[in-house]
Amino acid sequence: MTHRTFHVIAVAAVFALSVAPAFAQADMNKVLRVVLPWADGGYDPQAADFFSNAVTRVIFDPLYTYDHLARPMKLVPNTAVALPEISPDGKTWTIRIKPGIYFADDPAFKGRRRELVAEDYVFAWKRVLDPRVRSTEFHVFDARFVGSESVLAKARESGKLDYDAPIEGLKAIDRYTLQLKLNFADTELLSNLTIPASAAVAREVVEAYGDASTWVMANPVGTGPYRLKEWRRGHRVVLEANPGFRDVRYPESSDPADEAITAKLKGKRIPLIGRIEIAIIEEGAPRLLAFERRETDYVTVPNTLASSVLDAPANLKPYLAEQGVRLARGIRPGIAYTYFNMEDPVVGGYTPAKVALRRAVSMGYNTPEEIKVIQQGQGTPANQIAPPTVSGHNDTLPARSIYDPAGARALLDRFGYKDRDNDGFRELPDGRPLTLKLSSSPLPIDRQIDELWLRSMNAIGVRIEFNKQKRPDLVKAAQLGQLQMFRSFGTTTTPEGFGFFGLLYGGHAGLSNVTRFKQPDYDRLYEQARGAPAGPEREALMHKMGDVANAYAPWLLGAFTYENVLVHPWVLGYKYNGFHPHPWAYFDIDTGKRAAALRQ
Numbered sequence: 001m002t003h004r005t006f007h008v009i010a011v012a013a014v015f016a017l018s019v020a021p022a023f024a025q026a027d028m029n030k031v032l033r034v035v036l037p038w039a040d041g042g043y044d045p046q047a048a049d050f051f052s053n054a055v056t057r058v059i060f061d062p063l064y065t066y067d068h069l070a071r072p073m074k075l076v077p078n079t080a081v082a083l084p085e086i087s088p089d090g091k092t093w094t095i096r097i098k099p100g101i102y103f104a105d106d107p108a109f110k111g112r113r114r115e116l117v118a119e120d121y122v123f124a125w126k127r128v129l130d131p132r133v134r135s136t137e138f139h140v141f142d143a144r145f146v147g148s149e150s151v152l153a154k155a156r157e158s159g160k161l162d163y164d165a166p167i168e169g170l171k172a173i174d175r176y177t178l179q180l181k182l183n184f185a186d187t188e189l190l191s192n193l194t195i196p197a198s199a200a201v202a203r204e205v206v207e208a209y210g211d212a213s214t215w216v217m218a219n220p221v222g223t224g225p226y227r228l229k230e231w232r233r234g235h236r237v238v239l240e241a242n243p244g245f246r247d248v249r250y251p252e253s254s255d256p257a258d259e260a261i262t263a264k265l266k267g268k269r270i271p272l273i274g275r276i277e278i279a280i281i282e283e284g285a286p287r288l289l290a291f292e293r294r295e296t297d298y299v300t301v302p303n304t305l306a307s308s309v310l311d312a313p314a315n316l317k318p319y320l321a322e323q324g325v326r327l328a329r330g331i332r333p334g335i336a337y338t339y340f341n342m343e344d345p346v347v348g349g350y351t352p353a354k355v356a357l358r359r360a361v362s363m364g365y366n367t368p369e370e371i372k373v374i375q376q377g378q379g380t381p382a383n384q385i386a387p388p389t390v391s392g393h394n395d396t397l398p399a400r401s402i403y404d405p406a407g408a409r410a411l412l413d414r415f416g417y418k419d420r421d422n423d424g425f426r427e428l429p430d431g432r433p434l435t436l437k438l439s440s441s442p443l444p445i446d447r448q449i450d451e452l453w454l455r456s457m458n459a460i461g462v463r464i465e466f467n468k469q470k471r472p473d474l475v476k477a478a479q480l481g482q483l484q485m486f487r488s489f490g491t492t493t494t495p496e497g498f499g500f501f502g503l504l505y506g507g508h509a510g511l512s513n514v515t516r517f518k519q520p521d522y523d524r525l526y527e528q529a530r531g532a533p534a535g536p537e538r539e540a541l542m543h544k545m546g547d548v549a550n551a552y553a554p555w556l557l558g559a560f561t562y563e564n565v566l567v568h569p570w571v572l573g574y575k576y577n578g579f580h581p582h583p584w585a586y587f588d589i590d591t592g593k594r595a596a597a598l599r600q
Contacts, residue, residue: 042217090185334491390497
């Protein structure tokens with residue numbers, strides 16, 4: 001792909017003279033240097049991918065956020081004045097927005113200072129629902145708002161959403177007040193109002209820069225602490241502090257473990273660092289090398305390289321500890337899985353023979369070897385949909401792998417998947433060739449996993465081929481239903497785990513449900529659970545959904561993995577947070593300590 005550079009265009013100097021004095025106290029001489037495996041999908045919060053959301057999260061503002069220091073996680077107002085006022089039945093919400101918050105300057109506003117208003121959230125949430133946008137976070141607002149279905153039905157027919165059509169359950173009742181009327185009392189809606197897809201966007205910006213899908217990937221304009229300065233695809237992203245960012249102070253903490261952070265930063269205005277330089281490096285070894293050369297300030301260690309920086313079980317090697325490098329570690333709030341396209345003629349379908357094929361393939365893949373060798377011990381076999389750190393996880397299930405190649409061979413034999421021509425590979429029950437097609441990226445870890453897949457499938461007599469493309473291209477193809485099998489990773493930015501179950505809900509097929517799994521019992525349980533109050537009843541419904549998914553095997557569950565982050569000693573304010581791994585507005589740099597280290 002040809003590299004292109006996008007620069008945010010400054011407004012005229014005469015406009016700059018007319019605005020109020022800047023609030024931000026960021027030191028423009030301080031630079032945070034970050035490396036990510038990719039963040040190139042673009043920076044539209046309603047359409048961005050997981051890694052790109054590290055950028056959108058500091059450009060745009062949701063109504064709520066999580067306290068940077070509080071553990072367990074504590075939800076707090078962001079642009080909202082307070083937590084929602086909720087009716088006794090849980091179905092009517094009133095949310096008030098702080099006045100005096102402004103979008104970053106942009107020509108789309110035609111020389112005026114643009115204040116954030118309630119209508120900006122209404123517009124943004126309609127974008128999540130808009131069929132043209134194809135938001136992977138569609139499930140967050142799907143079927144929530146009274147009156148939304150009729151508006152969306154018309155959009156599906158015409159191919160265009162009428163943003164001026166009123167939705168009774170989603171409206172601004174005055175300049176700073178949102179009123180929501182819900183079809184059911186949604187237990188997780190509040191936590192979902194912290195995610196980037198729920199952040200406010202200005203309609204003028206979308207109308208000025210939106211493409212055919214209304215995506216605004218290269219011209220993000222938000223109210224957050226940073227703004228996009230430069231973007232060179234596949235290479236580099238630069239953010240700079242938003243000079244008009246409101247007065248937000250570094251949080252306090254009562255946890256003695258946070259004393260080293262709060263002693264230096266408590267009460268200071270954020271953001272503290274004027275510039276963030278993000279290098280895009282796909283392969284893990286160069287990312288780690290950049291950290292060791294002090295070219296980046298912190299790094300998430302690829303699990304394939306964990307043994308090069310850690311001594312078992314999880315101790316920093318002496319050469320790093322002697323440099324003052326800190327290790328932050330936790331279980332990722334996510335799950336690695338390989339999905340089967342349920343509409344594919346070979347692996348899809350709901351008949352006993354098709355279910356048997358998927359279960360046999362899952363039993364035949366050597367997950368224990370992947371964890372031990374490729375992931376270098378940094379994980380445990382995933383035994384369910386929801387990871388251990390979120391709601392919906394069932395602690396009573398045994399933590400073991402289903403790997404059983406002998407059982408896989410017996411299951412295939414039982415359902416007629418036999419080697420009829422004696423070439424060492426099985427055919428379909430009707431005699432036609434059986435070939436699995438797994439899509440994966442060219443990255444080293446995926447090449448290693450491909451080799452393990454090949455050995456595992458050879459051992460049970462199943463032919464497998466590999467489709468190699470760049471991961472962003474594969475993600476797009478997956479959403480369009482063009483891949484038979486694809487290794488993916490589901491994650492969450494909140495402690496609520498219900499979103500994982502939405503990845504298999506039939507109503508989300510082709511959006512977050514790239515598997516295209518549609519099963520009536522599962523969908524009924526999902527619809528019951530999304531309206532149930534938090535507690536044992538809701539947990540039980542999620543566990544039943546897990547049982548249904550296990551029975552039909554639309555996913556091959558991989559591992560719950562550990563995350564290891566190395567942090568140089570001059571980075572201040574870092575605290576591990578698996579839900580929000582890049583809270584750049586809360587970091588600071590000790591420039592003297594960094595300079596001394598670079599001289600060594």
